[in-house]
Amino acid sequence: EPEVxxxxxxxxxxxxxEVILRCVPISNHLYFxxxxxxxxxxxxxxxxFYNNEISEKSEIFDDxxxxxxxxxxxxxxxxxxxxxxxxxxxxxxxSPRDMNTEAFFGQGTRLTVV
Amino acid sequence: xxxxxxxxxxxxxxxxxxxxxxxxxxSSVSVxxxxxxxxxxxxxxxxxxxxxxxxxxxxxxxxxxxxxxxQTSFHLRKPSVHISDTAEYFCAVRGxxxxxxxxxxxxxxxx
Numbered sequence: 001e002p003e004v005x006x007x008x009x010x011x012x013x014x015x016x017x018e019v020i021l022r023c024v025p026i027s028n029h030l031y032f033x034x035x036x037x038x039x040x041x042x043x044x045x046x047x048x049f050y051n052n053e054i055s056e057k058s059e060i061f062d063d064x065x066x067x068x069x070x071x072x073x074x075x076x077x078x079x080x081x082x083x084x085x086x087x088x089x090x091x092x093x094x095s096p097r098d099m100n101t102e103a104f105f106g107q108g109t110r111l112t113v114v
Numbered sequence: 115x116x117x118x119x120x121x122x123x124x125x126x127x128x129x130x131x132x133x134x135x136x137x138x139x140x141s142s143v144s145v146x147x148x149x150x151x152x153x154x155x156x157x158x159x160x161x162x163x164x165x166x167x168x169x170x171x172x173x174x175x176x177x178x179x180x181x182x183x184x185q186t187s188f189h190l191r192k193p194s195v196h197i198s199d200t201a202e203y204f205c206a207v208r209g210x211x212x213x214x215x216x217x218x219x220x221x222x223x224x225x
Contacts, residue, residue: 033212043158043204043215056211091158098211100146100165107157 002026006092006106013082013113021077021109023092032075033093033103034067036060043091049075050098082113116141116207120216127195127223135190135219137205147188148206148213149179158204164188175199195223 005024013019025032034046047057049067066078075094079086089110093103121136139145149161162173169181179190188205200223205216 035213035215042217045212045214048212093213099208102148102160102163103208103213104160105150105158 002104004092004094004104004106006090006109008109009107010110011112013111015084015113016081019079019082019111021079021090021092021111023075023077023106024073025075025092025094026096026104027073029094029096029104031055031095031098031103032067032069033095034077035091035093035105036088037091037108038085038088046077046090048098055098079111082111084113087111087113116143116145116209116214118205118207118214118216120205120219122219123217124220124222127221129197129223129225130194132191132193133195133199133221135203135205135221137188137190137216139186139188139205139207141186141207141209143209146208147179147181148208149173149177149188149190150204150206150215151175152202152204152218154201161190161203195221197223197225199223 007022032049037043045058047061048055064080068076089108091108092106095103117140119138127133147164150158151161162171164171164181172178177192202218204218206213
């Protein structure tokens, strides 16, 4: 069964460093998303991506964040200069349409900023 | 814009007892409703979804939910829980675009 895959499963980085979280969405899906879950808190929307551009972003998704689909299969989230408060589980999701269907989630990348 | 409210942050329940997790939503457009489960240290797994049609939807692991448009609710139920149902449960709503999640309900099943 097709699935969304994320790498790495766990990333530890020093404050101020850049990190890139990688995702391979399901191959025939057109809509891609990043969500964040700070430990013990709710799942928060970060950004949605369609047709090689951001279609929606939340207030969390500031200039420190960027997304890219560099090669038609990967979908990446870059955090330019990490802060302690960026420590969270980051989930990638993909969907064949932007409505009337679920989003399929990866297993997540746990980012720890020290 | 949509929003989701999960009324219970934690629900303790004994094994083999029934459980109901409450979810209410608000939206200015037609929505699609979902329940996801997150087992400890794992990702998000879809339990069930309401897209259209019958308001009673059945999902995996014996869970079901009922869409009530007049009460804007989508409560999740299971008639008899197992220890393995211990997890966080998230209600989510989707209109156009992103999924909006509720705050989650932690279900703790004890023997």
